[in-house]
Amino acid sequence: MANRHLWILGSLTNPATFEIYQFFESPVAPKYLFGAQSGVCEQAPILSPSNTEVEQFIRDKVEDSKYQNEIIEKLSGLIQIPSESYDDLGPIGQDDRWDIFYQVEKYIKKKYPTILKLAKLDHVNTHGLIFTWEGSVPTSEAKPVLMLAHQDVVPVLAENVPDWTHPPYDGHFDGKTIWGRGSTDDKGYLISIIESMDLLMKSGFKPKRTIILAFGCDEEISGQNCARPISELLHDRYGDEGIYMVLDEGSFGLQTQFDQSFAMVSVAEKGYLDVGINVTSPGGHASNPPDHNAIGVLSEIIMSIENHPFPGKVTTKNPIFNFLECAAVHAPERSFPMKIRNKLERVENGESAAQLQLAKALDEMRYFFRTSQSVGKINGGVKINAIPELASTMVNLRLAVDSSVAEVQKHYESLVRPIARKHGMSFQGFYTEAPEDRRKISLSAFDALEPAPVSPVDAEAFQVLAGTIRNTLKPLIKDQSLIVTPYLMPANTDTKFFWKLTSNIYRFTPVNLEHNLNRAHTTDEFIVAEEFVREPLFFATLILNADDAVPI
The missing domain is CATH 3.30.70.360 (Alpha-Beta Plaits)
Known part of the structure; x- marks a missing residue:
């Protein structure tokens, strides 16, 4: 039996109030006490872009009701394209079920003509899409930021359709919530990151650092057809450790745990077999x-x-x-x-x-x-x-x-x-x-x-990400700070193919994910409109802050 200890924890500001904890273990290390100033989980400073004019342009946009209606309509329209991926899909070009992804590409092109003018579009294995917005500084001196999303969704069984509050492919907006398959996983994310690039282009912003958006077509069935060849093309182009940061879905977003608001950034994933x-x-x-x-x-x-x-x-x-x-x-x-x-x-x-x-x-x-x-x-x-x-x-x-x-x-x-x-x-x-x-x-x-390598939290890229989160996202509990914390993704995302490109791989969804991650993969998948319409502010600010980190 371990030695018995009595550990008295009291408020330094009010010694009259304390609790006695009796247990058969070592006492609590001071650095693990509430409010400890010991270097444990130190928070990155709130990070604001130096380009205040562009930042204000983005903020004004996401707060404008007309813009909010437009981006909600864009997501609703994308949800209406049932881009389901199936475990038994044959090769692209042979199985007609892949053809739905032509509609996704056509929709993106129709809604984002500015991006088609200013960014280069590469096709990978037909349905993998890569948009590259070249920066003014060579990629050998300023590594690109890479943001990932996927176009495909988990299928909806016909017999389960009656269980949905609103049909899964209507993209119904009830004034508060956007309903439908893919609203959270992952079409809301896709619209948000491409919207952020579109807004930055319309603001007149000229990036120093190259920005890349890559959209896979089969994340829900392992990513072999799109994500793998996308990663291979980018690796051929930029080489080992050639990317500044990879950002993808796959976190638990904003959550309340232990009566505290946390932004949970997944820095690793479990393995698979x-x-x-x-x-x-x-x-x-x-x-x-x-x-x-x-x-x-x-x-x-x-x-x-x-x-x-x-x-x-x-x-x-x-x-x-x-x-x-x-x-x-x-x-x-x-x-x-x-x-x-x-x-x-x-x-x-x-x-x-x-x-x-x-x-x-x-x-x-x-x-x-x-x-x-x-x-x-x-x-x-x-x-x-x-x-x-x-x-x-x-x-x-x-x-x-x-x-x-x-x-x-x-x-x-x-x-x-x-x-x-x-x-x-x-x-x-x-x-x-x-x-x-x-x-x-x-x-x-x-x-x-194998389990994914754990991405560093002391890297500049993580500090930029954490500072952006603290700048743009509100805590879930009023009058509280938002604590950015490392976390674990218990499943796998397309990032499993990108390990060679950078050690800075982070998975984060900038919304409050609730009710089993907004019911992704199941009946009544949804996303809260008030949070969704602000996502482009987060992604655009991240791009601006990463641009500020380019050595002059």
Whole structure:
């Protein structure tokens, strides 16, 4: 048992009010106390562009009711184009379902003629779009800013359409909210970033730093058809570390946690892996079955997988730890639980017990620091009176930032190999071969992706981003400051293809995302108009501030 400590926390300004926390752990480090001035989660200064004339032009525009109606109408029109991407799409040019993206491009060209005049448009694999606004300073001296968005949306099943308050592809605006598939993910983002470039062009602004907008066509189905070739073209053009900053969707936006407003900038993403498991065995007539047929053995494997989840632990490698640090020093003292606060220093010191304890204390956030596993598909048998010869399943995993593909594969082999041995079956692992055998269990891996590198928060690019956020976005709680914090994207975005272009990859959506991220991917997706119409101010100000950072 650890030594018992009494830690008395009191207000320095009012020593009469204090609380006593009794526990069996080390006392709280001073730097993790509320209001600590210890360099923990220091906030970037509010950053305003030097070009005040252009900045004021943008601000006046986004506050103008006529302009607000126009940009809402633009988003509504884009939502009305059902640019769905499907898992079973064939190659571009062969599968007619890709043709809907011609309509998206035509719509963008119609609504933004100024951009077509001043920016170069490149097509990548037909439907990937890159708009490049050349700066006056060579890219070798001032690296470009790259903003990403995607044109595609998750399909809406016909049987689910009646469940929508407003039809998913009407782009209905009720005076407060814009409804429809893609309003949040990701057509609102796309309209906002292209609108910011359009406004800057109309203001007369001449950038020193090149600005690039890239719009993929298949983010919802892995990005292989558009995002990957877009990244390859840009890498050929600008080289390793040739981009100043990549900004994409994929954050939790503005959120209230621990009674404090946070702007959550995702500086990393979890990894990805699909695991296929096949069980083969001789078939036959159902009147003479074995004790365990292929489906039974596969069921045993699935139960073993679900009964042995990956352990959750919070380490300093995980940006969620940095978020907890921010909350410890900036959230109201009584709103941040002591059971979290008193473990931060021990986690920082690498104590494995504290890493596990902190994860347990934050169990509702378990998949921010645990590898998730979800059995998503299962197949087996062709006829009720025939013994199945093959049963298979697919498991989707999202890898914790301190895990790896190899670690996950080793775990699965350790679970499945004993089951194969138990039933006298051959076992084929991810990298091993098994002899030809009619009774065999085999594992295979698909779409393996290691966890993303963690982007730096001490880089100039992040400071520019953070200062812009603090300048342009309002806190969610009145009379509070807005704290910019590193955060983790638990899924994946198109940024997974851009790691070579820059280490400064940030994912941030400049709106208040609520109700399961504004119900993206599900019924009644929406975005609040009052917040959406101000997004171009954020993106345009970011471009101006990044331009100010160009060495003279």
